[in-house]
Amino acid sequence: MLLVSLSFLAVALLPFPVDGFPQSAAVAANGGGGGVASGIPNVTDAKNPVCVPWYGIRDAIMGSIFQGRCGDNARAAIRLAFHDAGTFSLALQANALPNGAADGSLLVDPNEVLRSENNGLQNIVSLLKPLPTQFGVSPGDLLHLAGVLAVLACPGGPVIPAYVGRNAPKNIAPTGLLPDPEQSVSVLLARFADMGFESREVMALIGAHTAGKQRFVDPAVANTSFDTTVQIWDTRFYTETANTTVDLPGTFKLDSDVNFATNPTTTQDFHGFIGNQDNWMSEYAAAHEKMSLLGFQANDLTDCSELLPLAIDLKNLAVATTGGGQAPTDPVIDPVKLEAAIQQFRSIWLVPQ
Numbered sequence: 001m002l003l004v005s006l007s008f009l010a011v012a013l014l015p016f017p018v019d020g021f022p023q024s025a026a027v028a029a030n031g032g033g034g035g036v037a038s039g040i041p042n043v044t045d046a047k048n049p050v051c052v053p054w055y056g057i058r059d060a061i062m063g064s065i066f067q068g069r070c071g072d073n074a075r076a077a078i079r080l081a082f083h084d085a086g087t088f089s090l091a092l093q094a095n096a097l098p099n100g101a102a103d104g105s106l107l108v109d110p111n112e113v114l115r116s117e118n119n120g121l122q123n124i125v126s127l128l129k130p131l132p133t134q135f136g137v138s139p140g141d142l143l144h145l146a147g148v149l150a151v152l153a154c155p156g157g158p159v160i161p162a163y164v165g166r167n168a169p170k171n172i173a174p175t176g177l178l179p180d181p182e183q184s185v186s187v188l189l190a191r192f193a194d195m196g197f198e199s200r201e202v203m204a205l206i207g208a209h210t211a212g213k214q215r216f217v218d219p220a221v222a223n224t225s226f227d228t229t230v231q232i233w234d235t236r237f238y239t240e241t242a243n244t245t246v247d248l249p250g251t252f253k254l255d256s257d258v259n260f261a262t263n264p265t266t267t268q269d270f271h272g273f274i275g276n277q278d279n280w281m282s283e284y285a286a287a288h289e290k291m292s293l294l295g296f297q298a299n300d301l302t303d304c305s306e307l308l309p310l311a312i313d314l315k316n317l318a319v320a321t322t323g324g325g326q327a328p329t330d331p332v333i334d335p336v337k338l339e340a341a342i343q344q345f346r347s348i349w350l351v352p353q
């Protein structure tokens with residue numbers, strides 16, 4: 001939590017260039033940071049020797065795969081982190097049965113990614129799959145660092161602690177454990193409870209749909225997004241999903257998300273995140289951290305959060321409003337300021353557009 005707050009503070013204090021943007025740099029893959037103003041830690045400042053190799057892995061993921069942006073690959077990597085970890089079951093664990101976990105099994109067994117519930121993840125799996133062997137690390141560490149970096153690739157996305165040291169997966173993940181949008185709220189909450197999540201944590205986690213698109217629920221309107229600002233990690237997903245009478249152009253509401261917004265068990269927590277970016281960011285970060293550790297203990301792993309770039313704070317990027325009055329629930333983000341922030345804080349990973 002402290003890490004998250006410090007990151008926001010640091011980003012808030014860093015100035016934007018007065019005129020012009022830093023030039024896009026070639027994609028680094030050696031752990032080189034982008035200088036102090038970029039907020040990207042450099043391997044030469046590494047504190048924990050265990051984390052040193054991970055700076056280059058960070059750059060391979062953030063640069064070559066995400067290109068520093070909240071695009072299709074980053075979006076898919078966030079969902080991949082959930083689909084990898086979300087097969088964990090306390091009930092299976094209690095009965096010593098083959099279990100899922102945040103173990104990267106989706107990068108190992110070719111059959112797991114071919115399951116229908118993993119439709120849309122095949123491309124990100126192909127891109128990440130060679131990296132554990134290439135860098136000599138475990139698939140779980142690689143996949144879950146990618147998930148944490150993907151959230152940071154989305155402006156507004158919080159810093160989530162990043163751990164390394166997970167063992168290789170013991171087995172392919174069991175089937176039938178990932179949620180389906182047509183399941184009832186009680187069935188979905190029971191499945192998340194079996195992963196170890198309380199209802200409020202589920203409402204925080206589901207906000208990841210802020211950066212989501214659908215392709216397979218209704219292929220006739222493939223690529224519609226779950227809110228109107230899919231490239232930004234903001235709370236508009238909550239606002240727009242809760243407004244069940246309006247379907248905004250280009251957007252799509254999953255039945256499960258609408259049910260969470262309206263069901264008496266979850267509606268209060270769901271609505272509580274509307275316009276509440278700071279609370280949501282810290283609760284999301286805590287829930288995602290927990291998700292990235294399912295089946296593992298943080299004490300057995302090494303915290304390599306030191307290599308993470310600073311979060312991009314949306315507060316600095318809102319369109320200036322005139323006069324007094326109440327601040328808008330969903331501040332409009334100025335595209336010029338947004339691009340300037342991406343150019344400054346994700347500099348070394350960008351490629352010319």
Ligand code: HEM
Nearest residue numbers: 075076078079082120179180181208212213214215216217
């Ligand atoms: C009740 C639980 C959930 C259900 C039923 C659900 C369902 C779905 C569905 C149906 C899609 C669209 C897939 C497609 O057609 O391409 C999707 C996309 C997505 N989901 Fe979820 N999801 C759930 C929870 C989560 C969680 C916990 C996370 C992350 C923490 C997450 C992250 C994403 C992301 C980022 C996408 C967009 C992927 C892309 O644009 O490529 N989801 N989800």
